[in-house]
Amino acid sequence: xxxxxxxxxxxxxxxxxxxxxxxxxxxxxxxxxxxxxxxxxxxxxxxxxxxxxxxxxxxxxxxxxxxxxxxxxxxxxxxxxxxxxxxxxxxxxxxxxxxxxxxxxxxxxxxxxxxxxxxxxxxxxxxxxxxxxxxxxxxxxxxxxxxxxxxxxxxxxxxxxxxxxxxxxxxxxxxxxxxxxxxxxxxxxxxxxxxxxxxxxxxxxxxxxxxxxxxxxxxxxxxxxxxxxxxxxxxxxxxxxxxxxxxxxxxxxxxxxxxxxxxxxxxxxxxxxxxxxxxxxxxxxxxxxxxxxxxxxxxxxxxxxxxxxxxxxxxxxxxxxxxxxxxxxxxxxxx
Amino acid sequence: xxxxxxxxxxxxxxxxxxxxxxxxxxxxxxxxxxxxxxxxxxxxxxxxxxxxxxxxxxxxxxxxxxxxxxxxxxxxxxxxxxxxxxxxxxxxxxxxxxxxxxxxxxxxxxxxxxxxxxxxxxxxxxxxxxxxxxxxxxxxxxxxxxxxxxxxxxxxxxxxxxxxxxxxxxxxxxxxxxxxxxxxxxxxxxxxxxxxxxxxxxxxxxxxxxxxxxxxxxxxxxxxxxxxxxxxxxxxxxxxxxxxxxxxxxxxxxxxxxxxxxxxxxxxxxxxxxxxxxxxxxxxxxxxxxxxxxxxxxxxxxxxxxxxxxxxxxxxxxxxxxxxxxxxxxxxxxxxxxxxxxxxxxxxxxxxxxxxxxxxxxxxxxxxxxxxxxxxxxxxxxxxxxxxxxxxxxxxxxxxxxxxxxxxxxxxxxxxxxxxxxxxxxxxxxxxxxxxxxxxxxxxxxxxxxxxxxxxxxxxxxxxxxxxxxxxxxxxxxxxxxxxxxxxxxxxxxxxxxxxxxxxxxxxxxxxxxxxxxxxx
Numbered sequence: 001x002x003x004x005x006x007x008x009x010x011x012x013x014x015x016x017x018x019x020x021x022x023x024x025x026x027x028x029x030x031x032x033x034x035x036x037x038x039x040x041x042x043x044x045x046x047x048x049x050x051x052x053x054x055x056x057x058x059x060x061x062x063x064x065x066x067x068x069x070x071x072x073x074x075x076x077x078x079x080x081x082x083x084x085x086x087x088x089x090x091x092x093x094x095x096x097x098x099x100x101x102x103x104x105x106x107x108x109x110x111x112x113x114x115x116x117x118x119x120x121x122x123x124x125x126x127x128x129x130x131x132x133x134x135x136x137x138x139x140x141x142x143x144x145x146x147x148x149x150x151x152x153x154x155x156x157x158x159x160x161x162x163x164x165x166x167x168x169x170x171x172x173x174x175x176x177x178x179x180x181x182x183x184x185x186x187x188x189x190x191x192x193x194x195x196x197x198x199x200x201x202x203x204x205x206x207x208x209x210x211x212x213x214x215x216x217x218x219x220x221x222x223x224x225x226x227x228x229x230x231x232x233x234x235x236x237x238x239x240x241x242x243x244x245x246x247x248x249x250x251x252x253x254x255x256x257x258x259x260x261x262x263x264x265x266x267x268x269x270x271x272x273x274x275x276x277x278x279x280x281x282x283x284x285x286x287x288x289x290x291x292x293x294x295x296x297x298x299x300x301x302x303x304x305x306x307x308x309x310x311x312x313x314x315x316x317x318x319x320x321x322x323x324x325x326x327x328x329x330x331x332x333x334x335x
Numbered sequence: 336x337x338x339x340x341x342x343x344x345x346x347x348x349x350x351x352x353x354x355x356x357x358x359x360x361x362x363x364x365x366x367x368x369x370x371x372x373x374x375x376x377x378x379x380x381x382x383x384x385x386x387x388x389x390x391x392x393x394x395x396x397x398x399x400x401x402x403x404x405x406x407x408x409x410x411x412x413x414x415x416x417x418x419x420x421x422x423x424x425x426x427x428x429x430x431x432x433x434x435x436x437x438x439x440x441x442x443x444x445x446x447x448x449x450x451x452x453x454x455x456x457x458x459x460x461x462x463x464x465x466x467x468x469x470x471x472x473x474x475x476x477x478x479x480x481x482x483x484x485x486x487x488x489x490x491x492x493x494x495x496x497x498x499x500x501x502x503x504x505x506x507x508x509x510x511x512x513x514x515x516x517x518x519x520x521x522x523x524x525x526x527x528x529x530x531x532x533x534x535x536x537x538x539x540x541x542x543x544x545x546x547x548x549x550x551x552x553x554x555x556x557x558x559x560x561x562x563x564x565x566x567x568x569x570x571x572x573x574x575x576x577x578x579x580x581x582x583x584x585x586x587x588x589x590x591x592x593x594x595x596x597x598x599x600x601x602x603x604x605x606x607x608x609x610x611x612x613x614x615x616x617x618x619x620x621x622x623x624x625x626x627x628x629x630x631x632x633x634x635x636x637x638x639x640x641x642x643x644x645x646x647x648x649x650x651x652x653x654x655x656x657x658x659x660x661x662x663x664x665x666x667x668x669x670x671x672x673x674x675x676x677x678x679x680x681x682x683x684x685x686x687x688x689x690x691x692x693x694x695x696x697x698x699x700x701x702x703x704x705x706x707x708x709x710x711x712x713x714x715x716x717x718x719x720x721x722x723x724x725x726x727x728x729x730x731x732x733x734x735x736x737x738x739x740x741x742x743x744x745x746x747x748x749x750x751x752x753x754x755x756x757x758x759x760x761x762x763x764x765x766x767x768x769x770x771x772x773x774x775x776x777x778x779x780x781x782x783x784x785x786x787x788x789x790x791x792x793x794x795x796x797x798x799x800x801x802x803x804x805x806x807x808x809x810x811x812x813x814x815x816x817x818x819x820x821x822x823x824x825x826x827x828x829x830x831x832x833x834x835x836x837x838x839x840x841x842x843x844x845x846x847x848x849x850x851x852x853x854x855x856x
Binding site for chain 2: 034035038039040041061064067068070071074075076079081158163165166193196197198199200201202203204205207208209211212213214224227228231286323326327329330331333334335
């Protein structure tokens with residue numbers, strides 16, 4: 001019987017705890033991904049800095065990833081309690097726009113450090129990065145110079161990648177190869193396939209396997225070596241610069257139509273583009289801030305590779321073709 | 336009989352609601368913004384056929400690779416009832432169940448990867464890796480679930496076999512196999528379900544999308560393609576597969592025809608230490624322990640103090656314990672009523688209906704938590720603030736997931752207790768609390784301890800449900816591990832994982848000892 005008792009008291013305690021959290025000051029609710037809210041992500045510092053200036057409570061709700069956030073919004077529709085969605089990237093913005101749940105931010109991105117002009121009425125970028133293959137210099141002396149060389153050299157290095165059905169970098173590589181090979185992308189995958197050690201569910205698994213030396217290279221970001229440089233003082237890791245250029249990922253935030261805190265929401269978006277927020281990004285999210293001059297970046301960031309040409313599909317194009325491209329990929333990779 | 340049917344009926348109705356309502360909720364999502372219903376053409380696609388056949392194939396092979404060796408190992412444990420570390424080893428065997436998939440993959444790669452102790456190189460990725468990982472998870476579980484079956488063989492039978500001069504094969508054929516046949520089909524089904532619904536392991540060690548399971552397809556439908564209807568159809572397909580396998584496995588089930596004894600006396604009188612048994616136990620222990628030892632080695636060289644000094648960690652420990660213990664209690668209470676009912680059905684000459692009741696309690700495991708969770712969210716979010724309900728929802732779903740383990744570990748003992756004492760209790764008018772206190776508790780506390788411990792461990796290692804709802808306040812240890820992995824903090828994640836294992840080991844020990852009493856397992 002005491003099991004039952006324990007369960008009841010436990011549940012009661014949980015309910016009381018939850019009821020307590022309703023405070024009198026206004027609350028701004030932000031849906032984001034949970035690596036943003038985690039102890040090591042930007043979340044805790046962002047919350048502190050914003051709450052110090054807004055006289056409000058900032059509630060960061062961490063969901064699994066961008067796709068999970070967008071689906072949550074679709075399920076909640078107009079009744080969502082989110083005021084802001086932060087953390088989808090440009091391969092999802094077209095679908096987010098199609099939900100009709102977002103409201104124009106009405107702000108200008110003035111001090112943009114993005115390598116391309118930005119004029120989206122609904123979404124504002126807060127950081128960006130480039131996909132790249134990362135390797136350990138001590139184990140791989142001569143990395144491929146281009147994506148074509150990686151794909152076509154049969155004696156080339158082994159790689160670890162992520163699944164485009166479950167992971168953002170995985171989808172990024174799919175788009176990267178599509179950008180470089182166009183309609184011949186499937187052939188490229190067929191040629192690359194023998195050197196793919198495995199295709200993991202998410203970034204963490206692949207990167208973990210890479211650190212255990214399961215393959216020569218791993219699909220990650222050009223900024224990954226910065227983590228090892230800054231947090232571990234380890235300069236063995238580098239991203240290989242590819243001559244075709246690197247596929248770009250831009251992470252954005254947008255405010256919701258149904259928000260009851262629109263003034264606060266705009267204030268947050270403005271704050272997001274300000275120096276306080278932007279300075280937090282490089283060493284917590286390990287990405288390039290979207291509105292911070294490069295002189296303000298940590299010095300280690302200057303050791304990172306310059307991606308040269310940046311590749312990016314229009315978000316409408318991604319939304320239109322994503323399913324077909326993933327199906328084609330599945331077809332080739334399942335042979 | 337009716338006093339048993341009522342609570343069991345309530346549990347069954349509750350189960351049905353908890354599973355069916357979310358499915359209906361998902362199917363009703365037609366009018367959502369941005370939702371384009373799929374023409375159900377995907378049935379014809381080569382993709383689904385491939386996914387279906389691969390899921391079945393890997394699940395069947397994984398089940399074989401786990402259960403067959405487990406029979407040998409469980410037998411070795413049964414025939415060696417006393418040696419140093421026996422109880423500890425058996426407790427260790429409950430641990431792989433709680434290791435989060437991504438951590439287990441890292442452990443397995445540490446042992447069998449290219450820099451590992453037994454390097455398998457590239458051949459690790461593919462079916463080999465999947466089978467290895469599934470055997471790591473399920474072989475020890477199967478040992479734990481099969482071992483009690485040997486304890487149902489009456490002492491007198493062993494003595495009789497001795498007098499008749501039976502050799503090992505004859506003892507197996509006439510004593511052990513008949514005892515196994517009652518419980519084996521259930522264990523096979525449970526492990527089949529666990530392997531069928533495996534996801535991250537299959538994707539990561541499988542080498543690529545050739546190794547796509549139904550569970551991945553369901554995840555893809557609900558997450559990536561946002562096609563709830565297809566997700567529900569696939570979930571039902573997975574359910575149907577399991578019913579099919581259940582029907583097949585139960586064909587080979589025979590309830591023991593002999594009189595049953597629940598004799599706690601061990602029987603090591605006639606059989607001394609056999610080297611073969613000890614070697615088997617040693618091999619199994621090495622297989623199970625090496626990935627965990629490699630994790631321990633990694634953890635001890637990691638940032639132990641930094642991880643242990645974090646406040647968030649201890650909050651997660653508290654959340655993990657709370658969810659694990661409440662979910663386990665709920666699962667045990669529900670399982671108890673179901674099993675009591677099915678035991679009385681079996682005694683009343685309706686073994687078919689008894690099996691259906693057991694099956695109903697077990698099979699919900701294969702409806703993915705993602706589907707149940709999302710469906711529940713859809714149903715509730717329109718009416719209540721889901722965030723204040725996270726604990727009850729997460730606990731309930733975890734309890735559902737733990738129920739099959741309760742049914743497997745408590746079921747056989749319950750049925751035997753019933754078969755032996757039901758008439759006696761009736762003639763003594765012993766019912767309700769008194770019957771529980773004097774007849775059921777003393778004889779069932781040991782399997783009850785195992786059941787509670789397994790359900791608690793399972794809930795403590797769960798990731799799926801809590802990640803689905805996500806708030807800053809409800810991080811569990813598993814979620815924390817994933818957050819650390821996502822922030823490049825792989826050494827910290829290993830430390831946290833080892834902490835989770837130690838926590839589970841102590842909870843397991845406390846529950847098994849506290850509820851089960853001072854028996855050797």
